[in-house]
Amino acid sequence: MSGGDGLDGDTMGARLKRFQARYESAFTRILLLGIFATGLTAQFVKPLGDALEGKASLGGALLSLVAYVLYDTVKDLKASLRLLTRPQLKSPELGRFVSEAFHSRTVEIAFLGYTGETLYNELYHRLEDILEDPGPTRRVVIRVLVPDFGLPMRVPSKVGAGGEPVDDPDYRKRLETKCREYDRTLSGLAERLTALGRVTAQCEYRLYPGIPRDKICIFNRKLVLHGLYDVTARTVMRSSDPEFYDPKGYRMDLNVWSLEGSEDAKAVVATWNRHLDGLWNLAETPSWRR
Secondary structure (H helix, E strand, O other): OOOEOOOOOOOHHHHHHHHHHHHHHHHHHHHHHHHHHHHHHHOOOHHHHHHOOOHHHHHHHHHHHHHHHHHHHHHHHHHHHHHHHOOEEEHHHHHHHHHHHOOOOEEEEEEEOOOOHHHHHHHHHHHHHHHHOOOOOOEEEEEEEEEOOOOOOOOOEEEOOOOOEEOOHHHHHHHHHHHHHHHHHHHHHHHHHHHHOOOEEEEEEEEEOOOOOEEEEEEOOOEEEEEEOOOOOEEOOOOOOOOEEOOEHHHOEEEEEEOOOOHHHHHHHHHHHHHHHHHHHHOEOOHHHO
16 A cells, blocks of 8 residues: 555665664764874884874874864754755655654654654664664653544545545555554564663654644654645555545655754744644544553
């Protein structure tokens, strides 16, 4: 079935990006410290100092130490500039933001949307990674709000003869099953992480009434991605099947707001945080969790 927010499967490029995000910082720091140690040692070990041309080695060592100290600052500045110069992004780029969120000691990710498939794929791989190496992360809280597919809906729905939406319980049930599996898988990973004792993790799905109109992702309460689904988008399984109104989350453009931005951007971040907190408190617990 083609509905939902993302595409199944994992590409070699995605795995390489996760590997880079996970080990790039450590490798860079080790390299800089190695250069510093070599240059400093050269000042006291004459053969090595001669090979590295004396005082030039001390200058290089000091420069490498400065680079080591400023590394995180430069990375943060680069990320901020990237956000400022790219106010919009495509849904498949969510992975970069998930990886950056897990650089924090406390990770808090909130989502509101259709099925959350795009985000699920990224969270699954990230939680698997920290089973082996949690890095700086010590606490993870994931909250996912999806529509209540147990209720009659106009979107998603079957496309009627005149284009009118016709509720389809079977189609809704398939989407509900997909969300239930996502919840079970992520919750299982969270329980395994907590049992290991190094990271406390929690993942929970809840339901909101209505059609999937907005897609919202909030990372560590500091950065917000928001877009609007094309609620009239159609899909068909096979040529003999009927068409369905089925929003395509992975095709969306997402606007970006960050606490690193302007005062207006900070106000938007605060507003979306309050909005999702309120929706979460009012949302229903799914039947599969009762």
